[in-house]
Amino acid sequence: MTPEKGSAERSAPGSYPFAEIEERWKRRWDELGIFRLDLSSPKPKYYCLDMFPYPSGDLHVGHGRNYIIGDVLVRTKIMDGWNVLSPMGWDAFGLPAENAAIERRIHPAEWTTSNIVKMKRQFHAWGIGFDWSREVASCHPGYYRWTQWLFLKLFERGLAYRGVAPVNWCPSCATVLANEQVVGEGDCERCGTRVVLKELEQWFFRITSYADSLLADLDLLGEWPEKVRIMQRNWIGRSEGAEIEFETEGRAESLTVFTTRIDTLFGATYAVIAPEHPLASWIIGRPGVDAGLVEFIRRLRGTRPERGAADVVKEGRDSGIKVRNPANGEWIPLFVANYVLMEYGTGAIMAVPAHDARDHEFAQSQGLPIRRVIANPSGDPALPYEDAGPMVNSGRFDGLSGDAAKAAVLKELAAGNLARPMVRTRLRDWLISRQRYWGAPIPIIYCGDCGAVPVPESDLPVRLPLDVDFRPKGDSPLARSESFVKAVCPKCGRPARRETDTMDTFVDSSWYFLRYLTPRDETRAFDTETVNHWLPVDQYVGGVEHAILHLLYARFITKALYDMGLVSFREPFQRLFAQGMITKGGVKMSKSKGNVVPPDTLIRRFGADTMRVYTLFIGPSEKDAEWEDRGVEGAHRFLNRVWRFVETYAAKLPPPGTAPRVESAEERVLRRKTHDTIRRARQDAAHFHFNTTVAALMELVNAISDFVADGAREITPRNAAGTVLREALETLTLLLAPIAPHIAEEIWARLGHRAEETVFRTAWPKADEAAMETDTYTLVVQVSGKVRAQIPMRVGATTEEVEHAALSDERVQRHLPDGRARNIFHVKGRLVNIVA
């Protein structure tokens, strides 16, 4: 079969007229403003938030899942009587705009704007309902003005500070890279060149001072996926331990090491410092130092980016210096090695090869002594042994174990000021400087006399100049704009220079959810009172790829604002839903893999409703799912079927509002199915299990099909069958509405509801318990756990009746050797298990 030219662009044969329907109802929603928030509504508030996207230009069906899930929720909540806020905006600053602009020779602003237009058109095509009157774009001066304000607020409280830090530098691209742009063993994501570290003075946000509350308040986030909370907990990486002083040969200053295992102190047979440690500099600066050692340390310092990987071979050299173990007075050698990181703890460790796998590996390769000081309670002599156990070979501490052992050693050393309890976190302060053009300028002016002076709030925004050569050359592009750099010191009025770095785009996205409430307010970033009413966000929906960075930063900023008294809540997002990704051919969809499914052709061929139904039906929303083009056709068939039933029977039904009347068994069965479907839909919605909702709706359609297929039954506006069928079709329509909103609107109208109404001003159905009641059920009879019979039973039958019925069944008797039961278990209303 050879498809006609362009057949993929046409509607599938036999389709309902979705193109016309979808266009009409989208226009209607815009006219009615059903997604426009009414701040004065008395209904209870519901803030449903999709993570705002980076405007990359085109979305594929994998992105679509996120917004479809959010939209189903929004529409369900609207029908269920909530005052829903559903905003959308653009995380519009960032590197890709610069790169694309360089390639295409257009300005990043232009590229970004045209992408936003494209993506808005896509959202519209999918029928995603947003309150576009609240749209924000982080690259707009009306927005980044307040990002800069946020910086100033943090600066005022000492939460923004300037410090020296090593940053990733790609020599080939001649630019600084973000951590997440360094891949593998330290290569530039774009060109594959090995990055190097450069010491630069940078701006930081002091997120580490919130480490404890960021950690503790994870307990408040019971409605977040456990997985995300664990990832955050690990990222913060809090460990309790101690700092210990080791007297250093030839130096007044002692060496401070951090350990969580002070109970193994007697097993320290050497110590190690990172190559970047100040003591290493002192060592190589000494007269007569071994030239090989100097060369070694210098070489290691250049390999920092790839040293993080665990599979790097441990390398180290004896520094020639000895340090003194404060517990036993022993002088042990000090090594410089690549397996100790300057950024963690104090950059120095005591090495206990008997009880640490890394030290063990190193000690073995260097032939260093290994001394057991913790016994393994199981008696296993294998080393390294890293778990708890009683201390041995530790003099007066022998026999103590675990926390008691740690406390005892610490107490004794602390008395001599040789140790102190210490908590360390893996979390580092947030480096927000970027030597990039397309971002929010950091609102700081450098004055020769006054130093770093914040730009006064009244002078915000510090506008990003548009006429800048932003090609990466290694400096900050803004530094090339003389008119931008030239400034006057706000303090003393003398000539000064502007900061030319821009902020990390994660700063932009760490507060946008506050801006949606008053997006055009030119007097403040957000209104405290309004924000306090509307936040925390009731439901946040987004990809798990933001589990750490964005969500941690947003939590941090919220806590900082709380401490400033600007918001009354400690956590920004009450509930989080992280949807799974959609794969094609087993891998994540991406342009570079060439496996994206573009939604536009699908929509032209099958309509947006079909794409929505299939996207939801593909599997549980939180799990990854494989996209199958065939499955789309199945979803389309389902909607066609719904359409045909309404076409066929709409004119034969009683008018809307007619109460259902049951006169026959078949009518009772259909009513029961109708209400059971409502029950299931409500239950599924609570867990975002829309795949089973769609399955339930398909079952209802099958039940309707069975009901009308009975040739003997006529459907008329006057008979009971008509009333029950109307109820089933209306229920189907209302339950379908959040999922396939366009077709639902159309059939709702065709079922006789006024054309100017919208199904979204109609209440989502509630199940009628009475309609679900039955008077008989199928009793499952097991003999010794195996199903042997199904017997129809009257609801409410007594245990005696049930047992009697079961035992008198010949299929049961056949499996009872002596015809008698040794024991009987009865689960009322379900089954009996007869033990032979």
Place this chain on the structure above:
RNA sequence: GCCGGGGUGGCGAAACAGGUAUCCGCGGCAGACUUAAAAUCUGCUGGGCCUCACGGCCCAUGCCGGUUCGAGUCCGGCCCCCGGCACCA
């Protein structure tokens, strides 16, 4: 290595809270309608076996074991796949 998620028909998957495993859909097979095809509709569709048939039996939720009247579900021990973190002292 550590942490998390998962493994059920040919495929996507379902199974509230330990109680009929495989809902729903895809694909396949057969039939109806049609000059024909498409579309649509109907029936069947986990594997093996017995039976002319009605029907019945056995096996099956990654593997091995356990708890239980009863296990996809709970417990112990393994194997494999996916994701995240990764020398964090």
